Amino acid sequence: QPIFFHNLGLVLKDRGDLEGAIRVYQQVVRANPKDSEAYNNLGNVLQENKRFEESITAYRKAIEINSNFADAHSNLGVALVKQERFEEGIVAYRKAIETDSNFADAYYNLGNALQKKGDVRDAIQAYHRVLKINPNYAEAYNNLGVLAQEEGQMEDALQYYQCAIKVNPNYAEAHRHYGMALLLTGDFLHGWKEHEWRWRRHNISYQKKNFPQPWWDGSILERKTILVWTEQGVGDEIMFASMLDDLLQMNANIMVECEPRLVPLLQRSFSQIQFFPRGNPSNPKLLNTSIDYQIPVGSLGQWLRQDESCFRKSQPSYLLACxxxxxxxxxxxxxxxxxxxxxxxxxxxxxxxxxxxxxxxxxxxxxxxxxxxxxxxxxxxxxxxxxxxxxxxxxxxxxxxxxxxxxxxxxxxxxxxxxxxxxxxxxxxxxxxxxxxxxxxxxxxxxxxxxxxxxxxxxxxxxxxxxxxxxxxxxxxxxxxxxxxxxxxxxxxxxxxx
CATH class of the missing domain: 3.40.50.2000 (Glycogen Phosphorylase B;)
Incomplete structure (x- = not known):
């Protein structure tokens, strides 16, 4: 029964068995070469498996069977854009919109493609069209915020991010963008708070470490041991290292896991701190539950840099070269x-x-x-x-x-x-x-x-x-x-x- 195999494919996909789902949908289209829905589903699973050319072929087959299949047009656009074939992707999205003028996702995808291509005005129009169809489309507000920020329209950007968060209070990407915008404008107190949402994002580019200690909450560190682990790029690690001296002033015992290439430099610069090269797994000493607290270095700002007066201007340098x-x-x-x-x-x-x-x-x-x-x-x-x-x-x-x-x-x-x-x-x-x-x-x-x-x-x-x-x-x-x-x-x- 076709419906059984359609559902089986969806179940396998949801379980993460992409190869199994692909085989099921391939069986369906062999048995019924006119099943446009099966070709579309096959394209979705192939795309999730990063087999983009094959997914494009599947979507085009679905469209060949049913030229008014709006979802297939839109999904084709997504696959093309992921290969940076923006013009072709934009054509596919516009076909989806021609078929269904109230297709909010297609307008959103169109806006995304235009934004990546650099067509800012057309992207903005597409996102506004999304919101006209669905005023609760948080991702459209977020992207409008990004575009406004890139144009230097910070008040508009902040408002768009706030709208996205109001629609979806758990939208981590909007919180992160809002936090970055607040920090950009000098609102450190609120910016750092929003910055913490970075750990809840999908597709985060840096790793959250799973150390066993409780996170530091800004409490007194006198004679306490705190583990600081670095994140993001080398430049960020160096910049945030400026706050390590603040921890020393609190009479804390500090252990730091960092980029291996930074260990000699940081050890010379902060002789009272123990530095460990970042590894997977981490050094066993850092897993000791007798360590009182842990904190990622980018989270120190919420406690140590709440406003500009907290910066230690009297110390213009903190790194010591050989x-x-x-x-x-x-x-x-x-x-x-x-x-x-x-x-x-x-x-x-x-x-x-x-x-x-x-x-x-x-x-x-x-x-x-x-x-x-x-x-x-x-x-x-x-x-x-x-x-x-x-x-x-x-x-x-x-x-x-x-x-x-x-x-x-x-x-x-x-x-x-x-x-x-x-x-x-x-x-x-x-x-x-x-x-x-x-x-x-x-x-x-x-x-x-x-x-x-x-x-x-x-x-x-x-x-x-x-x-x-x-x-x-x-x-x-x-x-x-x-x-x-x-x-x-x-x-x-x-x-x-x-």
Whole structure:
């Protein structure tokens, strides 16, 4: 009976037996080649199994049988967009909408595709159409908030996030976006609270550790032991490490699990703290139930950075580079530079989600790299030798590549390299966090709407007292940023100040 096999396929899919569900639906379509519903269900399971080409074939077969099958058109669009075939996906969504003008999910999917493609206005129209059909569609409010935030319309963004949360109080993604927006605007007290929702999100990109200890609730830590475990990227680990000294001031015994490459650097910088390389499984010592509390490092802010007055501006640095390495590198660079200013540069981010808008091209740097009294040293992590060679061969500029430093392999060596320089100029990436934590003069180049760490409009940040922020005045305007940096660099050379 077809209905039995349809239901069996759904049961197997819900149990996670995707291969079993695929076999069932394949049997159904072999027995009944005109069963468009079975082809659609087969496409869904294939798509969930990341067999996108096969799922596309199944959806197209369903549509061939029934050209008015709105769900199949919409599902086809989802599969195409997941392969970044945006134009084809948009066509499929529009077909679904032609078939069913009140198909809210198809409008939402259309908005998603348009948003990813960069068609902001059309995406906004699609999301508003969703809300006209279904005023309780929380995901549409959330995405409108994201788009408003990207356009710098922060009041609208906050309202959209609030609407999403009102419709669905347990919508973790909206809470997280709301928290990031609040932190961006400087509302630390409420922002950190919303930030805690990050652990309830689906498809979280970093791992929540399952240590046995209770989470710290901000209570007194005198003679207590607390385990702090790091999360997210290396730059975030370095920035949040600025709060470790606050825990020391509470007379706590502190144990930290962190990125293995950071252990030598952090152990030197915080000699009273025990550091352990992050592993899976974790070091057995960290599983001891006699440890009083645990907390992820990104959650410390709710207790230690509730407003800007909590930041320790009297301590401009907290990382200590190896002094012998610093001395050796500085002597080498000074000999090469012949009394020129030693400037380290980095121009892009490896962040897959937002790296594109944070990154620049070396061509943008030409006016800066042409400054006569400056010696430029590459701080860009990754294999960029060919990129630098291609750029410098067609210009009168040069960028020194220190072959002895591998920033991805040894963060301790990289930290010494940064510490050996006079000034660091970089887009928002790990380099600026290292420089800021060392108390080096660092100029950070950020997009119009930046990561929450750099807040809005201001040229400074409470996280790093020695940092100066150069921000786009409008979306995508790196040219204006580099004009201001170039002028600031000329002024700095005249006044010997950064």
């Amino acid at each position: 002094s012998d390495k610093v001395s050796k590198l500085r002597k080498k660079y000074q000999a090469l530079a012949k009394e020129k200013l030693l400037i380290g540069i980095s121009w892009k981010s490896a962040n897959q989600r937002v790296g594109k808008i944070k990154s620049t091209s070396l061509k943008n740097w030409t006016t800066i790299l042409s400054q006569p009294n400056c010696y430029f040293i590459n701080l860009q992590y990754g294999d960029v030798d060919a990129e630098i060679k291609q750029y410098t061969s067609g210009s009168n500029t040069s960028i020194y590549i220190d072959k002895e430093i591998n920033s991805l392999m040894s963060l301790d060596d990289f930290t010494a390299q940064v510490s050996a320089l006079d000034l660091i100029i970089s887009t928002s990436n790990t380099t600026v966090h290292v420089a800021g934590a060392l108390g080096k003069d660092v100029w950070t180049l950020v997009p119009y709407i930046s990561d929450w760490k750099w807040m809005l409009t201001r040229e400074d940040t409470p996280w790093y007292p020695t940092m100066r922020i150069f921000r786009q005045s409008k979306i995508g305007d790196w040219e204006g940023v580099f004009l201001r940096v170039n002028q600031a660099l000329k002024t700095a050379q005249d006044t010997h100040g950064y």
